[in-house]
Amino acid sequence: MTQWSTLSELHAKTRDRRITDLFDADPNRAEDFSAGTENMRLDYSKTNIDADTRAALLALARASDLVGMRDAMFSGAPINDTETRAVLHTALRNLDGGPVMVDGTDVMPGVLATLERMRAYAEEVRASTITDVVNIGIGGSDLGPAMAAQALSPYHDGPRVHFVSNVDGADIADTLALLDAKTTLVIVASKTFTTIETMTNARTARAWMRDHGGDPATQFAALSTAEDKTADFGIDAARVFGFEDWVGGRYSVWGPIGLSLMIAIGPRAFHAFLRGGQAMDTHFRHAEGAENLPLMLALVGIWHNQICGHATRAVLPYDERLGQLPAYLQQLEMESNGKGTRRDGSHSPRDTGPVVWGAAGTNGQHAFYQLIHQGTRVIPCEFLVAAEGHEPELAHHHRLLVANCLAQSKALMQGRDLDAARTIAASKGFEGAELERQAAHRVFPGNRPSTTLIYPKLDPFTLGQIIALYEHRVFVEGVILGINSFDQWGVELGKELATSLQPVVDGEEESTDAQDPSTAALVAYLHAHRA
C-alpha cells in the first residue's frame, strides 16, 4: 500500500472526529503538535492530525526522497529540470556558509561582491539628496520587496520607497504625481529586462524625469540578469546589479531585487534579514522529522489539500505590516506548485497546489470570516501573530489584536452546538418554532482546522525566517507532489496572445477570423467606445 492510500484510509477513519476530543485524549497535545526554532513556534495542534497521521505524512516525505532533493538544491544541482538551472536563492543568504558550486565554479565570491556593491550604493543613496525611490517591477521583481518594505516600515530610516508594477497607467501616474523628479531614484527591477509591463513603466518614468528636470543618466539603476539589455536602456554599468539565472523571480528578494528594501532600511537591517533566511536554511537542513518547521508546515498543507480535499488555504496575518504577505505567497505558492504536469511529464493523479488567499486580521474578520466559520466549505486557516508590536505606547492595541487572533482559531475549532445556540436564542426572547429557527442560524459547526505561527516581533531577522520558512514549505510540497516548483510555463500563453492582440487593440490590424467570436466582439466594443 502506498503512503498516499495509507493517508486516505486514515482520513476516512478519522474525518468525523472532533479536534477537541484529541485534546481531551492527550493533555500534552499542544506541545506534541507544535514545532519550533529557538524563537518561533508553529502550533498545528488545532488540526485533525494525530500521531498516526503525522507518522504517515513523515513516511510520505521520506518516500519522496525529500532529503536527496533538498541536498541537491543546496548543492547547486540543476533541479529546475525544464530549464536546466540550479535553484540557489539560498546562496544569496549564505553569508558565511562556505562555497556553493555551480558547474564546478564557486558562486559565493560573486554573490558577496554584489552584496558589497549593493551596500556601497545603498549608503551612497541614503547619504544623498534622494528623497524617494521608485521600484518598477512586477511579479517576483515587485511582490517580495514591496511586501518586505511594508513589513519592516518601523526600520525605515532612508528615502521613502514606492512600488509600481501594473501596466495600467494609473499606477505610475498616481505614484509620480507625488514626487519631485530632481530627488527621485528609479530602480528598474526585471530579471529578464524584457517584461512588457516593466519596460513600458520604465520608459514612462524616464520621460517624466527628463520632462521634470531630473537626470535619467544618473537617477536610474537596474536589477537584472540581462546586463546587455540594461546597457541598451542607457543605464550605466556602475548602477546595474546583476544576478544569475539560478535565482528564480519569486525567490529573488534576497539579492539585487531587494535593493529598494536595503535603501529604505539600511544595509545593517538588510543583513539581519538575510541572517534570518540563513537561520531557517540551517534549521531546514538539520532539524529532524517533526521538529522541522518547513517540513511540518508542508505536511499540514498536504494533509489538508491533497488528503482532506480542502481546495484553498487562507493566510491570516494578525500583523498589519504583513498585509501584503497573502499576495506575496500567492505568487510563491501558486506559481511554484500550480501545475498539473509532474517532473517525469506525466499528469498528476491528484490535485496540486491549493488556492492561497487571505488578508490581515482583524480586517478579514469583518469581511469574509462569516464563510470561514459557517460556510459549507472548510478552509484551513494559517494565522501569524507576534508576541509584541512596535508601538509600546499602543500595547493595548496589540493585546486586543492577539486576543482576536487566538479567539478566531479557538472559535473555528470549538464551534457552538445547537444547545448553546438555543440558550442564546431563548435569551433573546424567542420561543417554540421561532426559537428553533433562530437557534439554527447561531450554530457554528466548529472542527475547522488552523495553524498558528507565533514569533517574538516582526523584525528583519524574523521576517527573513518567515519568508524562508514559506519558500521551503513550497519546496517540500513540490517534491512530495513530484512537481518542478521552479519553472512557470503557465504564464507564457497569455503573454504570447497579448503580444499578438496588441495591434488589433491598437486598430493597426483588423480583427481576423482567427479571433474567437467573443474576443472579436469585445474588440469591436472597445473600438466603438473609446475616444
Ligand SMILES: O=P(O)(O)OC[C@H]1O[C@H](O)[C@H](O)[C@@H](O)[C@@H]1O
Ligand atoms: O523579473 P521579470 O523578468 O521582469 O519577471 C517578472 C515576472 O514575470 C513573469 O511573467 C513570471 O511569471 C514571474 O515569475 C516573474 O517574477
